[in-house]
Amino acid sequence: MNATRSGVVEKLVTKAVMERNLIEEGDRILIAASGGKDSTVMAWALSRVRPAIRKNYELAAVHIASDFCACCKKAPLEKQLAEWGISFADISVPIIGRLKPGRAMNCYWCSTQRRMELLKHAVERGFNKIALGHHLDDIIETFFMNMTAKGELSAMPILLKYRKYPVSIIRPLAFVEERQIIACAEEKGLLNAACTCPFGVNSSRKIIRARIAGFTGNSGAIKRRILRSVDRAGLLAGE
Amino acid sequence: MNATRSGVVEKLVTKAVMERNLIEEGDRILIAASGGKDSTVMAWALSRVRPAIRKNYELAAVHIASDFCACCKKAPLEKQLAEWGISFADISVPIIGRLKPGRAMNCYWCSTQRRMELLKHAVERGFNKIALGHHLDDIIETFFMNMTAKGELSAMPILLKYRKYPVSIIRPLAFVEERQIIACAEEKGLLNAACTCPFGVNSSRKIIRARIAGFTGNSGAIKRRILRSVDRAGLLAGE
Numbered sequence: 001m002n003a004t005r006s007g008v009v010e011k012l013v014t015k016a017v018m019e020r021n022l023i024e025e026g027d028r029i030l031i032a033a034s035g036g037k038d039s040t041v042m043a044w045a046l047s048r049v050r051p052a053i054r055k056n057y058e059l060a061a062v063h064i065a066s067d068f069c070a071c072c073k074k075a076p077l078e079k080q081l082a083e084w085g086i087s088f089a090d091i092s093v094p095i096i097g098r099l100k101p102g103r104a105m106n107c108y109w110c111s112t113q114r115r116m117e118l119l120k121h122a123v124e125r126g127f128n129k130i131a132l133g134h135h136l137d138d139i140i141e142t143f144f145m146n147m148t149a150k151g152e153l154s155a156m157p158i159l160l161k162y163r164k165y166p167v168s169i170i171r172p173l174a175f176v177e178e179r180q181i182i183a184c185a186e187e188k189g190l191l192n193a194a195c196t197c198p199f200g201v202n203s204s205r206k207i208i209r210a211r212i213a214g215f216t217g218n219s220g221a222i223k224r225r226i227l228r229s230v231d232r233a234g235l236l237a238g239e
Numbered sequence: 240m241n242a243t244r245s246g247v248v249e250k251l252v253t254k255a256v257m258e259r260n261l262i263e264e265g266d267r268i269l270i271a272a273s274g275g276k277d278s279t280v281m282a283w284a285l286s287r288v289r290p291a292i293r294k295n296y297e298l299a300a301v302h303i304a305s306d307f308c309a310c311c312k313k314a315p316l317e318k319q320l321a322e323w324g325i326s327f328a329d330i331s332v333p334i335i336g337r338l339k340p341g342r343a344m345n346c347y348w349c350s351t352q353r354r355m356e357l358l359k360h361a362v363e364r365g366f367n368k369i370a371l372g373h374h375l376d377d378i379i380e381t382f383f384m385n386m387t388a389k390g391e392l393s394a395m396p397i398l399l400k401y402r403k404y405p406v407s408i409i410r411p412l413a414f415v416e417e418r419q420i421i422a423c424a425e426e427k428g429l430l431n432a433a434c435t436c437p438f439g440v441n442s443s444r445k446i447i448r449a450r451i452a453g454f455t456g457n458s459g460a461i462k463r464r465i466l467r468s469v470d471r472a473g474l475l476a477g478e
Contacts, residue, residue: 148455151467153392215454216387225390233392233472 005183006044012175013045014052020158022170023129025055029170030127031086032118033061035077036194037185038133042173044190046131047084060087062121064114065195066095073193080191093117105199122167135173135181137212140226143235145208155230160238174236175227177220244422245283251414252284253291259397261409262368264294268409269366270325271357272300274316275433276424277372281412283429285370286323299326301360303353304434305334312432319430332356344438361406374412374420375466376451382469384447394469399477413475414466416459 017023031046033039039061046059061081063074078088095113096105103109122130134156143155160169173181185192216222230236256262270285272278278300285298300320302313317327334349342348361369373395382394399408412420424431455461469475 144454147468148461148464151464151471153468153472211454211456215383215450217450222387225387228390229386229392232390 005180005187008180009041009045009176009184010048012180013042013172014049016158016172016175017049017053022159022172023053023055023057025057027055027057027129028127029057029059029129029131030118030122030125031059031061031131032133033063033077033081033088034133034194035063035073035191036133037181037190037192038135038173038178040077040080040190040192041181041184041188042131042133043081043086044084044184044188046172047086059085060089060125060127062089062091062118064117065090065092066110066114067092067097068095068198069195073191076191077193089121091117091121107199110199119162119165119167123165128166129168129170131170131172133173134171135176135178136223136227137178139171139174139230139236140223141205141208141212143226143230144212145205148208149204153233153235155235157238158236169238177223179220244419244426247419248280248284248415248423249287251419252281252411253288255397255411255414256288256292261398261411262292262294262296264296266294266296266368267366268296268298268368268370269357269361269364270298270300270370271372272302272316272320272327273372273433274302274312274430275372276420276429276431277374277412277417279316279319279429279431280420280423280427281370281372282320282325283323283423283427285411286325298324299328299364299366301328301330301357303356304329304331305349305353306331306336307334307437308434312430315430316432328360330356330360346438349438358401358404358406362404367405368407368409370409370411372412373410374415374417375462376417378410378413378469378475379462379465380444380447380451382465382474383451384444387447388443392472392474394474396477397475408477416462418459 023029029046031039031043033043043059043061050057063077065074074090081088093113095110098113099105099109118130121127139156143153146152146154156171157169158171158174162168184190216226227236262268268285270278270282272282282298282300289296302316304313313329320327332352334352335344337352338344338348357369360366378395382392385391385393395410396408397410397413401407423429455465
């Protein structure tokens with residue numbers, strides 16, 4: 001099983017969940033499902049690790065659509081999730097509609113609005129965990145971005161307990177490389193139904209991505225050592 | 240004054256010395272002088288910052304020659320240091336001679352032997368500080384080396400107090416970029432009399448250097464933000 005590409009992802013998600021105690025008995029976990037490869041592979045993996053972690057937990061997914069998203073293949077996404085025993089909800093958020101007059105659209109505004117809706121939905125429906133699909137490459141990228149742009153060593157926590165809300169954020173894909181997720185999605189024939197952002201990817205993120213690829217030579221071993229060093233410095237621990 | 244290239248180095252060394260309290264009243268400081276640009280510029284700068292820091296301190300230099308170093312221009316180095324009020328001593332260490340039979344020469348062995356002799360010389364002569372010529376690029380390089388090779392976030396401290404010995408290590412060039420040192424050495428016409436290591440530069444260091452240059456795009460602003468983030472995480476503080 002573990003020799004397959006999906007088996008590798010399953011093993012790394014099991015490791016993260018068990019080692020960091022991401023899932024506890026009775027958890028009600030809300031998956032932030034964009035319809036893209038990352039969150040879809042995460043949803044699949046979270047449904048697969050049940051036998052290994054031996055806990056009872058509920059999985060549900062929510063898709064947050066914006067007012068500039070018209071291409072979502074929500075029906076097949078809902079069908080796919082249902083096969084894994086995951087319920088699906090769809091929320092529409094008027095991201096552009098909420099912009100104050102004269103303000104331009106930007107990544108920070110959009111992600112803040114989405115995160116707020118996600119938290120609100122979770123709290124209102126009684127979910128105590130929110131699972132985000134950030135993977136190893138995303139975490140390293142954030143680490144390097146914060147270092148070079150903010151002058152600060154920080155990253156994304158694997159488990160973050162909010163003080164203000166009765167929910168925690170978990171990142172079960174933290175140990176999985178992006179290429180392993182892509183390989184898994186291809187092997188399992190998983191849907192990739194994420195909207196393409198019409199505003200384009202943040203250009204500073206594109207630059208940092210290329211620079212990190214150059215720096216690591218795309219070596220998985222180097223990327224894992226970077227993640228380990230970030231982890232050992234306590235930067236993957238929330239609070 | 241500060242508009243000149245040497246003025247920039249003087250200002251950055253003054254900043255490091257004052258901000259980190261590297262020099263205290265009555266200090267007896269031993270400069271590890273290779274004869275190369277870094278330690279020579281450091282010796283010059285440490286003699287120049289006297290008026291700014293308003294403390295009495297003694298400066299002396301020691302050159303540690305190995306049994307594979309035959310090219311040293313020690314006489315002109317001694318003369319140059321004397322002009323700045325810095326005494327000079329020369330020590331010979333049989334680095335190769337101390338190798339156990341069958342062992343090959345390597346950077347780790349050589350640097351450990353040199354560091355030991357430096358400490359011994361300082362303790363025996365009553366110096367309480369040892370000044371090393373590592374600059375901003377060296378510190379960043381060590382940070383990235385430790386991260387990618389050891390899986391650990393760590394760097395070189397600006398001030399390190401030894402527990403076992405009555406001496407501290409200081410790195411007054413910590414805020415100075417290598418290119419600023421080169422520009423200063425050129426402007427002042429400083430001697431560059433370091434031996435070239437016949438064993439060649441450590442190849443993993445060469446690789447990491449090129450990768451860091453690619454990652455930072457050789458931007459001074461980015462390198463300073465990396466140093467700041469390393470500093471804010473407490474990694475430049477020794478003990």
